[in-house]
Amino acid sequence: MKFLKFLFVGIFFGIILVKSEAVSWYRIFEMFKFQSFHMYGIIGTAVFLGVLFVAALKRFKVKSIEGEELKFIPKDKSVSRYILGGTIFGLGWALAGACPGPMYVLVGTGVFSMFIVIAAALLGTFVYGLLRSKLPH
Amino acid sequence: MESILQPWPWYVAGPLIATVMLLLMYFGKTFGMSSNLRTLCTIGGAGKFSDFFNFDWKAQRWNLVVVLGAVIGGFIATQFLSDGSTMALSTDTIADLSALGFNDAGETLLPPEIYSWENVLTLKGMSILIIGGFLVGFGTRYAGGCSSGHAITGLSNLQLPSLIAVIGFFIGGLIMTHFILPLIF
Numbered sequence: 001m002k003f004l005k006f007l008f009v010g011i012f013f014g015i016i017l018v019k020s021e022a023v024s025w026y027r028i029f030e031m032f033k034f035q036s037f038h039m040y041g042i043i044g045t046a047v048f049l050g051v052l053f054v055a056a057l058k059r060f061k062v063k064s065i066e067g068e069e070l071k072f073i074p075k076d077k078s079v080s081r082y083i084l085g086g087t088i089f090g091l092g093w094a095l096a097g098a099c100p101g102p103m104y105v106l107v108g109t110g111v112f113s114m115f116i117v118i119a120a121a122l123l124g125t126f127v128y129g130l131l132r133s134k135l136p137h
Numbered sequence: 138m139e140s141i142l143q144p145w146p147w148y149v150a151g152p153l154i155a156t157v158m159l160l161l162m163y164f165g166k167t168f169g170m171s172s173n174l175r176t177l178c179t180i181g182g183a184g185k186f187s188d189f190f191n192f193d194w195k196a197q198r199w200n201l202v203v204v205l206g207a208v209i210g211g212f213i214a215t216q217f218l219s220d221g222s223t224m225a226l227s228t229d230t231i232a233d234l235s236a237l238g239f240n241d242a243g244e245t246l247l248p249p250e251i252y253s254w255e256n257v258l259t260l261k262g263m264s265i266l267i268i269g270g271f272l273v274g275f276g277t278r279y280a281g282g283c284s285s286g287h288a289i290t291g292l293s294n295l296q297l298p299s300l301i302a303v304i305g306f307f308i309g310g311l312i313m314t315h316f317i318l319p320l321i322f
Contacts, residue, residue: 001192003202005164010206010214018214019141020150021224024246032307032314035227038147045151046158048294053159057227064165072321073164073167073296075281075291083297085280085288086305092272093306094313095265099284100277104204104272110209111247111306113257117270121241122181129189130206135279 005065011016023105025097032094081137092124151207158289166199169286171277173197173204238320250322265321272309280305 017023022042031039056062057070064070093099096117098106103121106114128135158168174188176197182192224243234242239250249256256262277283279289280302288306291299 003199005160006166006199006202007206007209009157009164010188010203010208011210012153013216014207014210014212015218016150016153016157016210017144018209018211018246019218021144021246022150022212022284025232025248025251026224026226026246027241028310029314030226030230031319032310033230033233035229035233042151042264044155044272045148045291046289048303049152049155050158050289051295054162054295056294057159057162057298059155062163065163066165068165069251070165071167072164072294074294075296078298079301081279082297082301083305083308085276085278086302087276087309089225089276089283089302090306091313091317092269092274092276092309093256093284094310094318096269096273097251098221098269099170099273100174101207101283103273104170104207105211106247108208108213109215109246110212111167111252113252113254113266114308115261116266117273118268120270121277122177122272123275125278126178126186127200127206127271128185128273128275128278129175129178129183129187130322131186131190132194134224134250137295 011128013101014108017102017105018109023098023102028097030093043071076137081135084136141218143222144224144321154289158285158293159202164199167286168290169200169282170204170207170287171283173200174274175278176201237319239322261321276309 021027022039022043027039030036062070098114098117100121103114103118155202161168176194179190179192179194226243231242251265257266280287282302287299287302292303
């Protein structure tokens with residue numbers, strides 16, 4: 001039963017991404033063309049509210065549902081891995097039009113060719129694991 | 138009910154996505170979808186080839202359940218919560234896409250020019266999906282996160298690395314959209 005709440009969050013997430021069209025290749029194209037405010041509005045309001053949420057969780061020392069301290073893990077300090085990795089990710093995002101959440105959501109909408117993108121993404125992650133020690137981080 | 142069936146505006150979707158992040162934090166977890174790719178590699182036995190995949194994947198099962206939910210959510214949204222209306226893409230976008238050979242932009246969530254089986258089962262079509270997916274999987278792990286882990290969770294926690302990663306996302310996305318897609322299509 002402890003997993004049920006995660007199932008519901010996932011369902012909620014999938015519905016939001018479809019209904020807002022954030023899973024659409026067209027919307028990603030439009031965003032990178034700066035031709036609509038839609039995606040910027042979604043990300044902007046999510047981050048604006050997210051900053052307030054995180055600040056409130058910290059300020060009021062909110063405990064998790066299981067009564068534990070919330071973990072806010074800081075990201076490792078670096079520039080190269082974020083710029084290089086981010087750029088590689090961005091190239092793929094704009095080509096396939098799907099990032100690691102929407103690719104699953106889109107399978108649910110009935111686009112089964114998305115399984116090829118998921119398989120290729122798994123391969124990409126695997127190859128990163130193999131090359132990790134040789135890449136600048 | 139009618140407004141649920143129509144496309145949701147950004148000012149509804151954005152706060153709801155922030156709520157997803159808040160819920161996962163309250164459940165003692167973090168919002169980041171790309172971690173699942175590493176988890177799935179580990180389950181598939183990738184630990185035999187790289188220590189990067191030797192970790193306790195069972196602690197990540199909750200995130201795979203989120204993935205399962207996301208698939209179900211995608212199904213529910215298209216089957217029961219959609220009125221089939223066309224996307225309200227900008228007219229400039231539709232014109233630019235038409236010039237690239239993409240017709241009926243916004244009639245479906247994804248362009249049939251890329252995702253229909255007819256096009257997927259060509260060398261060009263298959264290459265687009267494989268290269269696109271590979272770059273997403275490689276890049277997201279290299280950058281340590283994706284649109285959810287960096288752009289939403291990281292920025293909400295005021296992480297400078299996440300801002301750098303998002304700048305990277307845009308460098309790559311702009312290069313692809315403005316320079317490479319016109320070469321491909």
